Amino acid sequence: MAGTAGTPGTPRVLRAMNDRAALDLLLEHGPLSRTRIGKLTGLSKPTASQLLARLEAAGLVLATGTTEGRPGPNAQLYEVNAKAAYAAGLDVTPERVLAAVADVTGRTVGSYELPTPGRRPAQPVVRQVTDALDGAVKAAGLTRADVHRLVIGTPGAFDPNTGRLRYASHLPGWHSPALLDELAAALPMPVEYENDVNLAAVAEQRLGAARGHEDFVLLWNEGGLGAALVLGGRLHRGWTGGAGEVGFLPVPGAPLVRQVTKANSGGYQELAGSQAVPRLARELGVPDIPSGPYAEVAAALVERAAARDDGPHRQLLETYATRLATGLASLVSVLDPELVVLSGASLTAGGDTLRTLVQDELEELAAARPRLVVGEVREHPVLRGALESALAATRDEVFDTSR
Numbered sequence: 001m002a003g004t005a006g007t008p009g010t011p012r013v014l015r016a017m018n019d020r021a022a023l024d025l026l027l028e029h030g031p032l033s034r035t036r037i038g039k040l041t042g043l044s045k046p047t048a049s050q051l052l053a054r055l056e057a058a059g060l061v062l063a064t065g066t067t068e069g070r071p072g073p074n075a076q077l078y079e080v081n082a083k084a085a086y087a088a089g090l091d092v093t094p095e096r097v098l099a100a101v102a103d104v105t106g107r108t109v110g111s112y113e114l115p116t117p118g119r120r121p122a123q124p125v126v127r128q129v130t131d132a133l134d135g136a137v138k139a140a141g142l143t144r145a146d147v148h149r150l151v152i153g154t155p156g157a158f159d160p161n162t163g164r165l166r167y168a169s170h171l172p173g174w175h176s177p178a179l180l181d182e183l184a185a186a187l188p189m190p191v192e193y194e195n196d197v198n199l200a201a202v203a204e205q206r207l208g209a210a211r212g213h214e215d216f217v218l219l220w221n222e223g224g225l226g227a228a229l230v231l232g233g234r235l236h237r238g239w240t241g242g243a244g245e246v247g248f249l250p251v252p253g254a255p256l257v258r259q260v261t262k263a264n265s266g267g268y269q270e271l272a273g274s275q276a277v278p279r280l281a282r283e284l285g286v287p288d289i290p291s292g293p294y295a296e297v298a299a300a301l302v303e304r305a306a307a308r309d310d311g312p313h314r315q316l317l318e319t320y321a322t323r324l325a326t327g328l329a330s331l332v333s334v335l336d337p338e339l340v341v342l343s344g345a346s347l348t349a350g351g352d353t354l355r356t357l358v359q360d361e362l363e364e365l366a367a368a369r370p371r372l373v374v375g376e377v378r379e380h381p382v383l384r385g386a387l388e389s390a391l392a393a394t395r396d397e398v399f400d401t402s403r
Contacts, residue, residue, distance in 0.1 A: 089386025110140025
């Protein structure tokens with residue numbers, strides 16, 4: 001029925017669209033004057049004034065200072081009210097749960113790390129999640145009720161058909177079929193679950209090396225080897241959430257998954273995963289191999305090899321690059337992406353030296369010619385992606401002034 005509130009093209013919907021455009025500009029540019037907002041949105045001065053008054057009354061923008069150092073009178077500046085909403089993210093590994101809370105502008109206001117060592121969790125998973133979240137919320141000076149949305153990143157993926165976590169048998173306590181219901185009952189806000197590597201891709205698409213790209217693959221190598229597939233600007237998750245679980249990919253020179261007794265091993269993981277790097281270094285006679293968790297050892301070895309040009313170190317880097325390209329060739333041959341982002345400590349540690357070697361090897365193995373780049377989001381990329389994902393949904397809800 002014409003004129004009904006919410007109908008496309010009605011004044012209410014058009015106002016809401018203008019409101020959202022202005023809020024997105026303020027997020028992107030920081031404080032802006034009424035005149036600048038009018039120019040960027042194409043709105044007249046009176047309409048821009050009405051818009052800002054409306055957003056200020058709704059608690060979404062604040063007047064903050066004035067322009068200085070320009071000809072003419074100083075103009076009032078406006079910015080997004082950072083306290084209008086909060087979102088949270090969790091990055092879960094077998095060793096720890098890392099939690100953070102961000103305000104609606106994307107600034108992290110509180111974080112907390114909960115160690116979870118051992119194969120048998122000392123606390124139930126629901127308690128781990130709530131304790132980690134509460135730690136971050138407390139650090140931010142907030143309460144659980146202030147958090148609009150939570151996104152949890154884990155290895156593997158929750159199968160949308162069964163609700164059970166798959167492809168992550170190394171994550172103790174997370175495989176109960178009742179887990180998602182128990183978490184929903186314990187938490188007051190909407191909760192989403194996403195694969196950790198997918199969240200690293202979200203972080204690179206929003207903040208890093210994949211900005212402006214609609215079709216790209218992110219290859220991740222840290223605790224495990226995995227990939228995220230972004231097609232047409234959207235994450236491709238697959239029927240059971242397992243798209244990108246390339247650690248299981250059969251590749252030349254690696255044992256098949258069924259031939260390896262250890263969980264989450266076999267295929268590409270055995271050939272080029274982080275655990276393969278120290279083993280390869282020993283075979284090549286690399287001196288002074290450090291001790292510690294294999295992901296940290298692998299990153300240290302790759303970083304050192306990229307910085308040195310002696311025989312064993314150069315051979316380690318070249319062999320590692322060949323192994324990485326061997327699995328990557330299958331991905332790019334099927335998907336033909338515009339871009340491949342190398343992420344995770346065992347890849348970013350090699351910097352441009354490793355990237356160039358992998359690029360050269362890949363061009364020998366595959367007809368597709370994607371550009372390879374090193375990931376730019378180095379500090380907690382999974383957690384950053386969880387926050388970005390939670391913030392996107394929160395802004396869609398809070399910034400919608402047509403409601």
